[in-house]
Amino acid sequence: MSDEGGGDGSGEGKGVTMRVEVDVPKCVASGQCVMIAPDVFDQREEDGIVVLLDEQPAPELHADVRESAVICPAAAIRVIEK
Amino acid sequence: MTETLAETTAEAEEPLPEFPMPRATGCPFDPPPAARALHSERPVARVRLWDGSTPWLVTRHADQRALLADPRVSAENTLPGYPHMSAGFRENAAQRRSFVTMDDPEHARIRRMITGPFATKRVEAMRPDIQKITDDLIDTMLAGPTPVDLVRALALPLPSLVICRLLGVPYEDHDFFQRNSSLLIHPQASPEEVLGANKALRGLLDGLVAAKLADPADDMLSELAARVRAGELTQRDAADMGVTLLVAGHETTANMIALGTAALLENPDQLAVLRETDDPKAVARAVEELLRYLTIVHKGRTRVALEDIEIGGETIRAGDGIIVFPGTGNWDAEVFPEPERLDIGRDARRHIAFGFGVHQCLGQPLARVELQVVYGTLYRRIPTLRLATGVDQLPFKEDGLVYGIYELPVTWTS
Numbered sequence: 316m317s318d319e320g321g322g323d324g325s326g327e328g329k330g331v332t333m334r335v336e337v338d339v340p341k342c343v344a345s346g347q348c349v350m351i352a353p354d355v356f357d358q359r360e361e362d363g364i365v366v367l368l369d370e371q372p373a374p375e376l377h378a379d380v381r382e383s384a385v386i387c388p389a390a391a392i393r394v395i396e397k
Numbered sequence: 398m399t400e401t402l403a404e405t406t407a408e409a410e411e412p413l414p415e416f417p418m419p420r421a422t423g424c425p426f427d428p429p430p431a432a433r434a435l436h437s438e439r440p441v442a443r444v445r446l447w448d449g450s451t452p453w454l455v456t457r458h459a460d461q462r463a464l465l466a467d468p469r470v471s472a473e474n475t476l477p478g479y480p481h482m483s484a485g486f487r488e489n490a491a492q493r494r495s496f497v498t499m500d501d502p503e504h505a506r507i508r509r510m511i512t513g514p515f516a517t518k519r520v521e522a523m524r525p526d527i528q529k530i531t532d533d534l535i536d537t538m539l540a541g542p543t544p545v546d547l548v549r550a551l552a553l554p555l556p557s558l559v560i561c562r563l564l565g566v567p568y569e570d571h572d573f574f575q576r577n578s579s580l581l582i583h584p585q586a587s588p589e590e591v592l593g594a595n596k597a598l599r600g601l602l603d604g605l606v607a608a609k610l611a612d613p614a615d616d617m618l619s620e621l622a623a624r625v626r627a628g629e630l631t632q633r634d635a636a637d638m639g640v641t642l643l644v645a646g647h648e649t650t651a652n653m654i655a656l657g658t659a660a661l662l663e664n665p666d667q668l669a670v671l672r673e674t675d676d677p678k679a680v681a682r683a684v685e686e687l688l689r690y691l692t693i694v695h696k697g698r699t700r701v702a703l704e705d706i707e708i709g710g711e712t713i714r715a716g717d718g719i720i721v722f723p724g725t726g727n728w729d730a731e732v733f734p735e736p737e738r739l740d741i742g743r744d745a746r747r748h749i750a751f752g753f754g755v756h757q758c759l760g761q762p763l764a765r766v767e768l769q770v771v772y773g774t775l776y777r778r779i780p781t782l783r784l785a786t787g788v789d790q791l792p793f794k795e796d797g798l799v800y801g802i803y804e805l806p807v808t809w810t811s
Protein backbone atom coordinates (compact mmCIF):
# COMPACT_ATOMS: atom_id res chain seq x y z
CA MET A 316 0.00 0.00 0.00
CA SER A 317 1.34 3.36 -0.99
CA ASP A 318 -0.04 4.99 2.14
CA GLU A 319 2.04 3.04 4.66
CA GLY A 320 5.40 4.14 3.29
CA GLY A 321 4.61 7.82 2.90
CA GLY A 322 7.28 9.18 5.22
CA ASP A 323 6.83 10.20 8.81
CA GLY A 324 3.63 12.08 8.16
CA SER A 325 5.15 15.41 9.11
CA GLY A 326 6.57 16.39 5.71
CA GLU A 327 4.75 19.06 3.78
CA GLY A 328 5.64 17.29 0.52
CA LYS A 329 7.67 19.97 -1.18
CA GLY A 330 7.28 19.63 -4.95
CA VAL A 331 5.34 16.38 -4.47
CA THR A 332 1.98 15.97 -6.15
CA MET A 333 -0.63 13.84 -4.48
CA ARG A 334 -3.61 12.13 -6.00
CA VAL A 335 -6.32 10.59 -3.82
CA GLU A 336 -8.70 7.80 -4.76
CA VAL A 337 -11.56 6.41 -2.69
CA ASP A 338 -13.10 2.96 -3.04
CA VAL A 339 -16.77 3.72 -2.37
CA PRO A 340 -18.00 0.08 -2.17
CA LYS A 341 -15.36 -0.65 0.49
CA CYS A 342 -16.23 2.37 2.69
CA VAL A 343 -17.84 1.52 6.05
CA ALA A 344 -18.73 5.12 7.00
CA SER A 345 -16.53 5.24 10.09
CA GLY A 346 -16.05 8.96 9.37
CA GLN A 347 -12.40 8.99 10.48
CA CYS A 348 -11.21 10.63 7.26
CA VAL A 349 -13.70 13.46 7.72
CA MET A 350 -12.49 13.93 11.26
CA ILE A 351 -8.83 14.09 10.18
CA ALA A 352 -9.00 15.83 6.77
CA PRO A 353 -12.37 17.59 6.45
CA ASP A 354 -11.17 19.67 3.48
CA VAL A 355 -10.51 16.55 1.45
CA PHE A 356 -13.21 14.09 2.57
CA ASP A 357 -16.90 14.40 3.29
CA GLN A 358 -19.74 11.93 3.85
CA ARG A 359 -23.04 11.43 2.04
CA GLU A 360 -25.87 12.72 4.21
CA GLU A 361 -28.04 9.60 3.77
CA ASP A 362 -25.58 6.84 4.64
CA GLY A 363 -22.29 8.42 5.70
CA ILE A 364 -20.36 6.92 2.77
CA VAL A 365 -17.24 8.82 1.70
CA VAL A 366 -17.33 11.72 -0.75
CA LEU A 367 -14.00 12.88 -2.14
CA LEU A 368 -13.91 16.69 -2.16
CA ASP A 369 -10.38 17.21 -3.44
CA GLU A 370 -8.58 14.69 -5.65
CA GLN A 371 -5.34 16.68 -5.62
CA PRO A 372 -5.02 18.22 -2.17
CA ALA A 373 -2.58 21.04 -1.52
CA PRO A 374 0.76 20.12 0.08
CA GLU A 375 -0.22 21.42 3.53
CA LEU A 376 -2.97 18.76 3.61
CA HIS A 377 -0.77 15.83 2.59
CA ALA A 378 0.13 14.68 6.09
CA ASP A 379 -3.54 14.57 7.14
CA VAL A 380 -4.52 12.70 3.97
CA ARG A 381 -1.79 10.11 4.54
CA GLU A 382 -2.96 9.70 8.13
CA SER A 383 -6.56 9.27 6.94
CA ALA A 384 -5.44 6.49 4.61
CA VAL A 385 -3.58 4.71 7.42
CA ILE A 386 -6.47 5.02 9.86
CA CYS A 387 -9.30 4.11 7.45
CA PRO A 388 -10.58 0.79 8.87
CA ALA A 389 -11.73 -0.43 5.46
CA ALA A 390 -8.58 0.51 3.49
CA ALA A 391 -10.85 2.51 1.18
CA ILE A 392 -8.43 5.43 0.65
CA ARG A 393 -5.54 5.21 -1.79
CA VAL A 394 -2.87 7.87 -1.93
CA ILE A 395 -0.58 8.17 -4.96
CA GLU A 396 2.41 10.50 -4.60
CA LYS A 397 4.87 11.47 -7.32
CA MET B 398 4.47 -47.14 23.43
CA THR B 399 2.89 -44.44 21.32
CA GLU B 400 0.59 -43.54 24.20
CA THR B 401 3.49 -43.15 26.59
CA LEU B 402 5.25 -40.84 24.18
CA ALA B 403 2.14 -38.74 23.72
CA GLU B 404 1.70 -38.43 27.49
CA THR B 405 5.30 -37.41 27.98
CA THR B 406 4.96 -34.71 25.31
CA ALA B 407 1.75 -33.39 26.85
CA GLU B 408 3.36 -33.18 30.28
CA ALA B 409 6.42 -31.42 28.93
CA GLU B 410 4.32 -28.70 27.33
CA GLU B 411 3.49 -25.74 29.48
CA PRO B 412 -0.19 -25.36 30.25
CA LEU B 413 -1.88 -22.75 28.09
CA PRO B 414 -2.59 -19.39 29.71
CA GLU B 415 -6.19 -18.97 30.81
CA PHE B 416 -8.24 -16.22 29.20
CA PRO B 417 -9.55 -13.72 30.26
CA MET B 418 -6.48 -12.68 32.23
CA PRO B 419 -6.68 -10.73 35.50
CA ARG B 420 -5.32 -7.20 35.84
CA ALA B 421 -2.59 -6.63 38.42
CA THR B 422 -3.71 -5.55 41.90
CA GLY B 423 -3.24 -1.82 42.26
CA CYS B 424 -3.02 -1.23 38.48
CA PRO B 425 -6.68 -0.85 37.48
CA PHE B 426 -5.91 1.01 34.24
CA ASP B 427 -3.18 -1.29 32.92
CA PRO B 428 -3.81 -4.28 30.63
CA PRO B 429 -3.27 -7.66 32.35
CA PRO B 430 0.44 -8.47 32.92
CA ALA B 431 -0.01 -11.93 31.33
CA ALA B 432 -1.30 -10.34 28.12
CA ARG B 433 1.58 -7.84 28.07
CA ALA B 434 4.02 -10.73 28.53
CA LEU B 435 2.52 -12.56 25.55
CA HIS B 436 2.72 -9.32 23.55
CA SER B 437 6.50 -9.25 23.97
CA GLU B 438 7.20 -12.99 23.96
CA ARG B 439 4.55 -14.70 21.83
CA PRO B 440 2.27 -12.19 20.07
CA VAL B 441 0.08 -14.87 18.50
CA ALA B 442 -0.50 -17.55 21.14
CA ARG B 443 -3.04 -20.20 22.08
CA VAL B 444 -5.03 -19.53 25.25
CA ARG B 445 -7.63 -21.58 27.11
CA LEU B 446 -11.21 -20.39 27.65
CA TRP B 447 -13.84 -21.36 30.28
CA ASP B 448 -15.16 -24.16 28.01
CA GLY B 449 -11.72 -25.69 27.36
CA SER B 450 -11.52 -24.27 23.82
CA THR B 451 -8.12 -22.92 22.75
CA PRO B 452 -8.41 -19.93 20.42
CA TRP B 453 -5.48 -17.71 19.41
CA LEU B 454 -4.86 -14.52 21.36
CA VAL B 455 -3.41 -11.79 19.16
CA THR B 456 -1.68 -9.03 21.12
CA ARG B 457 0.31 -6.80 18.70
CA HIS B 458 -1.13 -3.71 17.04
CA ALA B 459 0.06 -4.53 13.50
CA ASP B 460 -1.21 -8.15 13.64
CA GLN B 461 -4.50 -6.97 15.12
CA ARG B 462 -5.11 -4.46 12.33
CA ALA B 463 -4.15 -7.06 9.72
CA LEU B 464 -6.50 -9.74 11.08
CA LEU B 465 -9.47 -7.46 11.74
CA ALA B 466 -9.24 -6.19 8.14
CA ASP B 467 -8.73 -9.69 6.65
CA PRO B 468 -11.69 -11.13 4.69
CA ARG B 469 -10.47 -14.64 5.62
CA VAL B 470 -11.48 -13.81 9.20
CA SER B 471 -15.18 -14.10 10.05
CA ALA B 472 -17.31 -12.41 12.71
CA GLU B 473 -20.06 -15.02 12.32
CA ASN B 474 -20.62 -16.21 15.89
CA THR B 475 -22.58 -19.33 14.99
CA LEU B 476 -19.62 -20.91 13.14
CA PRO B 477 -17.82 -23.80 14.87
CA GLY B 478 -14.60 -22.62 16.52
CA TYR B 479 -15.89 -19.11 17.26
CA PRO B 480 -14.71 -18.21 20.79
CA HIS B 481 -17.55 -17.49 23.22
CA MET B 482 -16.88 -15.79 26.55
CA SER B 483 -19.67 -17.63 28.40
CA ALA B 484 -22.37 -20.27 27.97
CA GLY B 485 -24.91 -17.45 27.95
CA PHE B 486 -23.22 -15.70 25.04
CA ARG B 487 -22.94 -19.00 23.14
CA GLU B 488 -26.63 -19.78 23.55
CA ASN B 489 -27.67 -16.26 22.70
CA ALA B 490 -25.64 -16.38 19.45
CA ALA B 491 -28.13 -18.90 18.09
CA GLN B 492 -31.07 -16.68 19.13
CA ARG B 493 -30.03 -13.34 17.87
CA ARG B 494 -28.80 -12.22 14.44
CA SER B 495 -27.01 -8.90 14.53
CA PHE B 496 -25.03 -7.15 11.78
CA VAL B 497 -22.19 -7.06 14.31
CA THR B 498 -21.77 -10.81 13.83
CA MET B 499 -22.44 -11.01 10.08
CA ASP B 500 -19.88 -11.01 7.28
CA ASP B 501 -20.00 -8.99 4.07
CA PRO B 502 -21.87 -8.65 1.80
CA GLU B 503 -24.90 -9.11 4.13
CA HIS B 504 -23.19 -7.10 6.88
CA ALA B 505 -22.50 -4.15 4.54
CA ARG B 506 -26.10 -4.14 3.27
CA ILE B 507 -27.51 -3.90 6.79
CA ARG B 508 -24.84 -1.57 8.18
CA ARG B 509 -25.44 0.98 5.45
CA MET B 510 -29.07 1.25 6.52
CA ILE B 511 -28.00 2.84 9.79
CA THR B 512 -24.73 4.68 9.12
CA GLY B 513 -26.40 7.94 8.00
CA PRO B 514 -27.37 9.29 11.44
CA PHE B 515 -23.81 8.66 12.68
CA ALA B 516 -22.14 10.64 9.89
CA THR B 517 -19.78 13.23 11.34
CA LYS B 518 -21.79 16.31 10.31
CA ARG B 519 -25.10 14.89 11.51
CA VAL B 520 -23.53 14.05 14.86
CA GLU B 521 -21.93 17.51 15.05
CA ALA B 522 -25.43 18.94 14.66
CA MET B 523 -26.34 17.11 17.90
CA ARG B 524 -23.50 18.75 19.85
CA PRO B 525 -25.59 21.65 21.25
CA ASP B 526 -28.20 19.17 22.54
CA ILE B 527 -25.49 16.96 24.07
CA GLN B 528 -23.96 20.05 25.70
CA LYS B 529 -27.35 21.06 27.12
CA ILE B 530 -28.02 17.58 28.55
CA THR B 531 -24.53 17.57 30.11
CA ASP B 532 -24.96 21.04 31.61
CA ASP B 533 -28.36 20.13 33.04
CA LEU B 534 -27.03 16.92 34.62
CA ILE B 535 -24.11 18.84 36.16
CA ASP B 536 -26.52 21.55 37.45
CA THR B 537 -28.50 18.81 39.20
CA MET B 538 -25.29 17.34 40.66
CA LEU B 539 -24.18 20.74 41.97
CA ALA B 540 -27.58 21.42 43.53
CA GLY B 541 -27.59 18.11 45.42
CA PRO B 542 -25.67 16.65 48.36
CA THR B 543 -22.14 15.22 48.17
CA PRO B 544 -20.67 12.71 47.73
CA VAL B 545 -22.46 11.68 44.56
CA ASP B 546 -22.12 8.60 42.35
CA LEU B 547 -20.91 10.02 39.02
CA VAL B 548 -22.11 6.90 37.18
CA ARG B 549 -25.75 7.48 38.22
CA ALA B 550 -25.54 11.28 38.06
CA LEU B 551 -23.86 11.76 34.67
CA ALA B 552 -21.95 8.89 33.06
CA LEU B 553 -24.97 6.63 32.48
CA PRO B 554 -27.82 9.13 31.95
CA LEU B 555 -25.99 11.24 29.35
CA PRO B 556 -25.40 8.56 26.68
CA SER B 557 -28.73 6.90 27.58
CA LEU B 558 -30.63 10.16 26.97
CA VAL B 559 -28.77 10.77 23.71
CA ILE B 560 -29.27 7.30 22.24
CA CYS B 561 -32.92 7.29 23.34
CA ARG B 562 -33.52 10.54 21.48
CA LEU B 563 -31.68 9.34 18.38
CA LEU B 564 -33.52 6.01 18.28
CA GLY B 565 -36.90 7.20 19.53
CA VAL B 566 -36.94 5.10 22.72
CA PRO B 567 -38.78 6.71 25.68
CA TYR B 568 -36.21 7.52 28.37
CA GLU B 569 -38.78 6.62 31.06
CA ASP B 570 -37.89 2.98 30.29
CA HIS B 571 -34.26 3.56 31.32
CA ASP B 572 -34.23 1.41 34.46
CA PHE B 573 -35.63 -1.47 32.42
CA PHE B 574 -33.25 -1.23 29.46
CA GLN B 575 -30.16 -0.35 31.52
CA ARG B 576 -30.71 -3.39 33.74
CA ASN B 577 -31.28 -5.74 30.81
CA SER B 578 -28.40 -4.24 28.78
CA SER B 579 -25.92 -4.96 31.53
CA LEU B 580 -27.19 -8.56 31.83
CA LEU B 581 -27.04 -9.06 28.06
CA ILE B 582 -23.31 -8.28 27.95
CA HIS B 583 -22.32 -9.77 31.30
CA PRO B 584 -20.07 -12.84 31.05
CA GLN B 585 -21.13 -13.95 34.55
CA ALA B 586 -24.82 -13.91 33.65
CA SER B 587 -26.36 -17.38 33.28
CA PRO B 588 -27.74 -18.51 29.89
CA GLU B 589 -31.26 -17.98 31.31
CA GLU B 590 -30.40 -14.41 32.32
CA VAL B 591 -28.79 -13.54 28.96
CA LEU B 592 -31.65 -15.05 26.95
CA GLY B 593 -34.18 -13.39 29.25
CA ALA B 594 -32.48 -9.99 28.86
CA ASN B 595 -32.40 -10.39 25.08
CA LYS B 596 -36.09 -11.31 25.04
CA ALA B 597 -36.99 -8.36 27.24
CA LEU B 598 -35.06 -5.86 25.11
CA ARG B 599 -36.34 -7.31 21.85
CA GLY B 600 -39.88 -7.08 23.22
CA LEU B 601 -39.38 -3.41 24.05
CA LEU B 602 -37.86 -2.59 20.65
CA ASP B 603 -40.35 -4.73 18.72
CA GLY B 604 -43.21 -2.83 20.33
CA LEU B 605 -41.56 0.48 19.49
CA VAL B 606 -40.94 -0.49 15.83
CA ALA B 607 -44.61 -1.52 15.57
CA ALA B 608 -45.65 1.83 17.04
CA LYS B 609 -43.40 3.72 14.58
CA LEU B 610 -44.88 1.74 11.67
CA ALA B 611 -48.28 3.13 12.62
CA ASP B 612 -47.11 6.57 13.67
CA PRO B 613 -43.63 7.51 12.38
CA ALA B 614 -41.53 10.23 14.04
CA ASP B 615 -38.17 11.79 13.19
CA ASP B 616 -35.93 9.08 14.68
CA MET B 617 -33.92 6.00 13.72
CA LEU B 618 -36.56 3.45 14.73
CA SER B 619 -38.99 5.18 12.38
CA GLU B 620 -36.39 4.92 9.59
CA LEU B 621 -36.04 1.20 10.34
CA ALA B 622 -39.84 0.86 10.40
CA ALA B 623 -39.96 2.45 6.93
CA ARG B 624 -37.54 -0.24 5.72
CA VAL B 625 -39.77 -2.92 7.23
CA ARG B 626 -42.69 -1.43 5.31
CA ALA B 627 -40.57 -1.40 2.11
CA GLY B 628 -39.76 -5.09 2.59
CA GLU B 629 -36.00 -4.48 3.09
CA LEU B 630 -36.02 -5.77 6.68
CA THR B 631 -38.21 -8.02 8.78
CA GLN B 632 -39.70 -6.43 11.89
CA ARG B 633 -37.70 -8.88 13.99
CA ASP B 634 -34.43 -7.78 12.29
CA ALA B 635 -35.37 -4.15 12.88
CA ALA B 636 -36.02 -4.88 16.57
CA ASP B 637 -32.69 -6.75 16.88
CA MET B 638 -30.87 -3.80 15.28
CA GLY B 639 -32.60 -1.49 17.72
CA VAL B 640 -31.36 -3.65 20.62
CA THR B 641 -27.79 -3.55 19.30
CA LEU B 642 -27.87 0.24 18.89
CA LEU B 643 -29.48 0.86 22.29
CA VAL B 644 -27.04 -1.36 24.19
CA ALA B 645 -23.92 -0.24 22.31
CA GLY B 646 -25.07 3.37 22.52
CA HIS B 647 -24.95 3.73 26.26
CA GLU B 648 -22.92 0.93 27.91
CA THR B 649 -19.70 1.95 26.20
CA THR B 650 -19.71 5.74 26.52
CA ALA B 651 -20.97 5.50 30.11
CA ASN B 652 -17.96 3.40 31.05
CA MET B 653 -15.56 5.74 29.25
CA ILE B 654 -16.95 8.74 31.15
CA ALA B 655 -16.58 7.13 34.58
CA LEU B 656 -13.30 5.34 33.95
CA GLY B 657 -11.82 8.35 32.14
CA THR B 658 -12.69 10.59 35.07
CA ALA B 659 -11.06 8.17 37.54
CA ALA B 660 -7.94 7.97 35.36
CA LEU B 661 -7.71 11.76 35.09
CA LEU B 662 -8.18 12.22 38.85
CA GLU B 663 -5.25 9.81 39.30
CA ASN B 664 -3.19 11.89 36.83
CA PRO B 665 -3.73 15.42 38.18
CA ASP B 666 -1.13 17.01 35.85
CA GLN B 667 -3.04 15.73 32.84
CA LEU B 668 -6.38 16.74 34.34
CA ALA B 669 -5.01 20.26 34.91
CA VAL B 670 -4.06 20.58 31.23
CA LEU B 671 -7.52 19.46 30.15
CA ARG B 672 -9.25 21.71 32.67
CA GLU B 673 -7.34 24.78 31.57
CA THR B 674 -7.66 24.46 27.80
CA ASP B 675 -10.44 25.99 25.77
CA ASP B 676 -9.09 24.54 22.52
CA PRO B 677 -11.56 21.97 21.14
CA LYS B 678 -8.69 20.28 19.29
CA ALA B 679 -6.83 19.70 22.57
CA VAL B 680 -9.98 18.19 24.09
CA ALA B 681 -10.43 15.96 21.02
CA ARG B 682 -6.80 14.80 21.34
CA ALA B 683 -7.37 14.00 25.00
CA VAL B 684 -10.43 11.89 24.09
CA GLU B 685 -8.37 9.78 21.65
CA GLU B 686 -5.66 9.29 24.26
CA LEU B 687 -8.16 8.19 26.91
CA LEU B 688 -9.75 5.79 24.41
CA ARG B 689 -6.29 4.33 23.77
CA TYR B 690 -5.12 4.25 27.37
CA LEU B 691 -8.29 2.68 28.79
CA THR B 692 -9.41 0.40 25.90
CA ILE B 693 -12.67 -0.55 27.59
CA VAL B 694 -13.51 -3.45 25.24
CA HIS B 695 -11.19 -5.46 27.44
CA LYS B 696 -12.21 -9.04 26.73
CA GLY B 697 -11.09 -8.68 23.14
CA ARG B 698 -12.78 -8.88 19.75
CA THR B 699 -13.73 -12.42 18.79
CA ARG B 700 -13.46 -13.94 15.31
CA VAL B 701 -12.99 -17.29 13.56
CA ALA B 702 -10.61 -18.10 10.67
CA LEU B 703 -12.22 -19.19 7.39
CA GLU B 704 -8.88 -20.20 5.82
CA ASP B 705 -5.35 -20.91 7.03
CA ILE B 706 -3.59 -17.65 7.89
CA GLU B 707 0.14 -17.13 8.54
CA ILE B 708 0.68 -14.38 11.09
CA GLY B 709 3.18 -13.54 13.83
CA GLY B 710 5.20 -16.68 13.08
CA GLU B 711 2.19 -18.96 13.62
CA THR B 712 -0.36 -20.62 11.37
CA ILE B 713 -3.94 -20.01 12.34
CA ARG B 714 -5.91 -22.88 10.78
CA ALA B 715 -9.31 -22.61 9.14
CA GLY B 716 -11.87 -23.06 11.91
CA ASP B 717 -9.59 -21.78 14.69
CA GLY B 718 -10.99 -19.14 17.02
CA ILE B 719 -9.25 -15.76 17.24
CA ILE B 720 -9.33 -13.17 20.02
CA VAL B 721 -7.86 -9.81 19.09
CA PHE B 722 -6.84 -8.10 22.31
CA PRO B 723 -6.78 -4.34 21.72
CA GLY B 724 -5.68 -3.59 25.30
CA THR B 725 -2.11 -4.57 24.46
CA GLY B 726 -2.30 -3.30 20.85
CA ASN B 727 -3.10 0.12 22.22
CA TRP B 728 -0.15 -0.22 24.61
CA ASP B 729 2.22 -1.30 21.82
CA ALA B 730 5.39 0.80 22.23
CA GLU B 731 6.15 0.52 18.51
CA VAL B 732 3.06 2.63 17.81
CA PHE B 733 2.66 4.56 21.07
CA PRO B 734 5.99 5.36 22.79
CA GLU B 735 5.82 5.05 26.60
CA PRO B 736 2.36 3.51 26.29
CA GLU B 737 1.91 3.22 30.08
CA ARG B 738 1.95 7.03 30.36
CA LEU B 739 -1.39 8.83 30.03
CA ASP B 740 -0.37 11.79 27.86
CA ILE B 741 -3.34 13.76 26.61
CA GLY B 742 -1.10 15.78 24.30
CA ARG B 743 0.02 12.78 22.22
CA ASP B 744 -1.41 11.84 18.83
CA ALA B 745 -3.24 8.61 19.70
CA ARG B 746 -5.47 8.44 16.63
CA ARG B 747 -4.09 5.08 15.49
CA HIS B 748 -5.63 3.36 18.51
CA ILE B 749 -7.98 0.48 17.85
CA ALA B 750 -10.28 1.06 20.81
CA PHE B 751 -13.20 1.14 18.35
CA GLY B 752 -11.88 -1.98 16.60
CA PHE B 753 -10.67 -2.07 13.00
CA GLY B 754 -11.87 -3.42 9.67
CA VAL B 755 -15.43 -3.38 8.37
CA HIS B 756 -16.90 -3.88 11.85
CA GLN B 757 -15.23 -0.83 13.36
CA CYS B 758 -17.65 0.90 15.72
CA LEU B 759 -20.51 2.50 13.87
CA GLY B 760 -21.27 4.96 16.65
CA GLN B 761 -17.74 6.28 17.09
CA PRO B 762 -18.49 9.85 15.90
CA LEU B 763 -21.30 10.04 18.47
CA ALA B 764 -19.13 8.57 21.22
CA ARG B 765 -16.41 11.12 20.39
CA VAL B 766 -18.75 14.11 20.60
CA GLU B 767 -20.26 12.84 23.88
CA LEU B 768 -16.81 12.36 25.41
CA GLN B 769 -15.50 15.67 24.08
CA VAL B 770 -18.47 17.47 25.63
CA VAL B 771 -18.21 15.70 28.99
CA TYR B 772 -14.42 15.86 29.36
CA GLY B 773 -14.48 19.45 28.10
CA THR B 774 -17.20 20.51 30.56
CA LEU B 775 -17.17 18.50 33.80
CA TYR B 776 -13.73 19.45 35.14
CA ARG B 777 -14.14 23.12 34.19
CA ARG B 778 -17.49 23.39 35.89
CA ILE B 779 -16.33 21.44 38.97
CA PRO B 780 -12.62 22.29 39.21
CA THR B 781 -12.27 20.78 42.70
CA LEU B 782 -13.81 17.44 41.67
CA ARG B 783 -12.15 14.55 43.53
CA LEU B 784 -12.74 10.94 44.48
CA ALA B 785 -14.75 10.50 47.68
CA THR B 786 -12.95 7.20 48.28
CA GLY B 787 -9.54 5.67 47.58
CA VAL B 788 -8.94 4.53 44.00
CA ASP B 789 -8.20 1.07 45.44
CA GLN B 790 -11.74 1.04 46.88
CA LEU B 791 -13.45 1.59 43.51
CA PRO B 792 -15.55 -1.30 42.16
CA PHE B 793 -13.95 -1.80 38.74
CA LYS B 794 -15.78 -3.96 36.20
CA GLU B 795 -13.03 -6.55 36.02
CA ASP B 796 -15.71 -9.15 35.23
CA GLY B 797 -17.56 -7.14 32.56
CA LEU B 798 -17.34 -7.56 28.81
CA VAL B 799 -16.81 -3.81 28.76
CA TYR B 800 -14.48 -2.39 31.41
CA GLY B 801 -15.55 0.46 33.62
CA ILE B 802 -16.59 1.24 37.18
CA TYR B 803 -19.87 0.20 38.78
CA GLU B 804 -19.93 3.22 41.05
CA LEU B 805 -17.74 6.34 41.19
CA PRO B 806 -18.27 8.36 44.40
CA VAL B 807 -17.02 11.92 43.88
CA THR B 808 -17.14 15.12 45.86
CA TRP B 809 -15.98 18.73 45.50
CA THR B 810 -15.49 21.94 47.46
CA SER B 811 -18.49 24.22 47.10
